[in-house]
Amino acid sequence: MAAGSALAAACVLALTALPANAGQPAPDSAAGSPTAAELPAGMLDAMQRDLGLSKGQVTERLAAEAEAADVEEALAEQLGASFGGAWVSGADAQLTVATTDAAEVGAIEARGAVAKVVDHSLSDLKSLQKTLDSAGVERDAAVRSVDVRHNAVTVRTSDTAAAERIVEKAGVDPSAVRTVKSAEAPRTYYDLVGGDAYYINNTSRCSIGFSVTKGSQQGFVTAGHCGRPGASTTGYNQVAQGTFQGSTFPGNDYAWVATNSNWTATPYVNGGAVRVSGSQQAAVGSTVCRSGSTTGWHCGTIQQHNTSVTYPEGTINGVTRTSVCAEPGDSGGSFISGSQAQGMTSGGSGNCSSGGTTYYQPVNPALSVYGLSLTTG
Numbered sequence: 001m002a003a004g005s006a007l008a009a010a011c012v013l014a015l016t017a018l019p020a021n022a023g024q025p026a027p028d029s030a031a032g033s034p035t036a037a038e039l040p041a042g043m044l045d046a047m048q049r050d051l052g053l054s055k056g057q058v059t060e061r062l063a064a065e066a067e068a069a070d071v072e073e074a075l076a077e078q079l080g081a082s083f084g085g086a087w088v089s090g091a092d093a094q095l096t097v098a099t100t101d102a103a104e105v106g107a108i109e110a111r112g113a114v115a116k117v118v119d120h121s122l123s124d125l126k127s128l129q130k131t132l133d134s135a136g137v138e139r140d141a142a143v144r145s146v147d148v149r150h151n152a153v154t155v156r157t158s159d160t161a162a163a164e165r166i167v168e169k170a171g172v173d174p175s176a177v178r179t180v181k182s183a184e185a186p187r188t189y190y191d192l193v194g195g196d197a198y199y200i201n202n203t204s205r206c207s208i209g210f211s212v213t214k215g216s217q218q219g220f221v222t223a224g225h226c227g228r229p230g231a232s233t234t235g236y237n238q239v240a241q242g243t244f245q246g247s248t249f250p251g252n253d254y255a256w257v258a259t260n261s262n263w264t265a266t267p268y269v270n271g272g273a274v275r276v277s278g279s280q281q282a283a284v285g286s287t288v289c290r291s292g293s294t295t296g297w298h299c300g301t302i303q304q305h306n307t308s309v310t311y312p313e314g315t316i317n318g319v320t321r322t323s324v325c326a327e328p329g330d331s332g333g334s335f336i337s338g339s340q341a342q343g344m345t346s347g348g349s350g351n352c353s354s355g356g357t358t359y360y361q362p363v364n365p366a367l368s369v370y371g372l373s374l375t376t377g
Contacts (some may be wrong), residue, residue, distance in 0.1 A: 007063045010234040033066035035059045040274055043289050046297035050324075051097075051287060057091065062338045065286045067220055071095055071111050072283050075140050076122075079104055084118040085125070085148030087284035095283065098122075099146060118151040129153045133308050133317060134171035140263035142186055145307035145321055147178060148284055154304065156182035184349045184357060186309045192328055197293070198241055198257075199234045200227040201360035207292070207332030209376035210263035210276060210342035210363060212256060217266040218375075219258040221366045223314065223332040224249030225343050233257055246370050250314030252347040265375045271298075279363050279374050281305070282337040288322055289337070290345060290360075292330030295352045300324035300335075309359055311347055317342075319359040325352035335360040341374060 004061045021216045036044055036058040047058050065088060072086040075097050084098030099105070100121050108115035120128075125146045130151060132144055134215055147154040154164040155177060163179045174203040191222045197205045207225035227233070239262055247255035259265070268292045282288060282302055289299040300323035307321045322335070326348050334343040341362035350356020367374060 006250050017032075024126045024333070033062040034274075035062075039108050040270060041275065042270070042297040043291070043299070046289060046299045049285065050299040051301075053091075056215075061062065061091070061093055061287060063280060064088070066340075068093055068095040068113075068283050068286070068290065068337055070282050071113055073096065073280070075108060075111060075113065078107065079112065079125065081121060083122050084116070084120065084151060085122040085146070085284070086113070087149055087283050093286070098151060107259065112118070114170050125151070125153055128176055129306060129308065130317075131170045131172050132166055132177075133315065139358075143182070143184055143307060143321070144312040145200045145304035147304050150178050152176050152178040154178045154180055156180045156184055158183055166276040174191065185356075185376055186311055186349055186359065188278065193252060199238070202232075202234060207330075207345070209332060209334050210269070210341050211267065212260070212367065213265060213371050213373040213375060214256075216295070217258050218244070218263065219254045219256055219372075220265070221254060221344060221363060221370075221372065222255045223361065224255040225346075226255060227257075227330055232257075235263065248369075250311065250316050252318060253316045253361040254363075254369070256370050256372060268375045269336060273302065274336060275339060275376075276336065276341045276374065277339040277376050279341040281362065281364065282340060282342060286337055288324060288335055288342055290324045290326060290333060290335050292326060292333040292345065294329030295325065296328045298325050298352055302342075303357075305358060305362075309347070316346065318359070318365060319346055319361050322358050322360065325350060325356040327351050327356075330358075 012250045036055045068088050076083045078098055082099045082101040082148050097108045097113045098116045098118045105115040114210050129146055136196035143156040157163045160179050167174050167177050199205050208220045209222045212221055227244045228247050229244050231244045233242045242257045243257050245256055253298050284302050286302050288302050291297050296362045303321045305320050306315045306318050331345050341363050344357045344360040346361045348358035
């Protein structure tokens with residue numbers, strides 16, 4: 001987008017040099033969950049402030065959520081077509097796993113999870129959401145998501161009649177659609193502000209999400225609305241950096257930039273304070289934190305995966321809705337749960353004074369589409 005836009009971008013990960021602690025041992029637990037002592041002070045403070053946790057509870061919760069992610073992944077494969085989704089809840093991050101087959105309750109409980117028998121499988125809900133998306137979206141029903149807690153597709157709208165029109169037009173079962181009255185007006189975060197930034201075509205500026213490689217080629221993933229294929233980038237220091245190789249927006253909101261030999265990919269976020277060790281998707285209800293140059297570290301929880309959002313520029317699909325706040329200047333930055341990369345800030349509504357909702361583009365689809373490997377060491 002052009003310079004001077006009211007939308008904002010933030011640089012979260014600069015690739016010019018290894019961070020000061022790069023030669024020191026980094027957190028790398030088997031479960032992929034750092035302890036509170038291993039978190040950067042800003043992130044730890046944000047988790048305690050935003051989630052109301054003590055330092056000890058932060059460690060316990062991260063460990064429980066990492067274990068829940070492993071169990072969810074295993075049960076999703078085991079249950080197959082009957083899997084109805086999963087989420088964590090409570091201070092102890094208790095995992096609940098939904099199934100359409102009552103005969104699977106024992107298998108779920110054997111893994112330490114709470115079982116819930118539901119009417120719709122996760123794959124059916126995803127299919128229903130795609131049908132709603134393809135029916136044509138009205139601006140007043142801008143957010144649609146697979147809501148595993150309610151075993152429905154939730155439509156957030158300022159006009160319930162708009163949601164009803166979408167359901168009728170799509171011809172889907174209205175009992176599987178949940179309408180929530182909402183004043184959300186999602187927009188992308190993009191502006192010429194930020195700390196560690198990169199510049200697109202020497203005009204606009206955006207954020208680096210996570211370092212990646214493609215074979216021997218180094219680079220980074222970022223938000224798709226930051227630039228188009230062929231656009232050139234320079235670093236925060238105005239040194240020539242790279243070129244956009246792929247970009248999708250709207251539809252999705254991801255892109256990747258191949259960098260030149262002046263830049264080195266590292267597994268760090270926010271100046272090396274957090275080391276990324278993987279990209280396992282965290283369960284609904286899990287803690288997630290975001291770092292951006294405008295508002296710093298802020299944390300919240302994952303509310304829904306598989307969300308469709310209609311911005312003024314168009315609709316994006318498959319983003320994740322969170323309770324984390326963000327403001328113009330935070331766009332494109334890293335969302336991380338424990339040490340697991342989750343995605344790149346896309347857009348949202350509200351602010352960090354009164355609270356807000358932010359959506360991130362999951363990182364794994366970007367890695368898959370472009371054949372990239374996340375830099376983790």
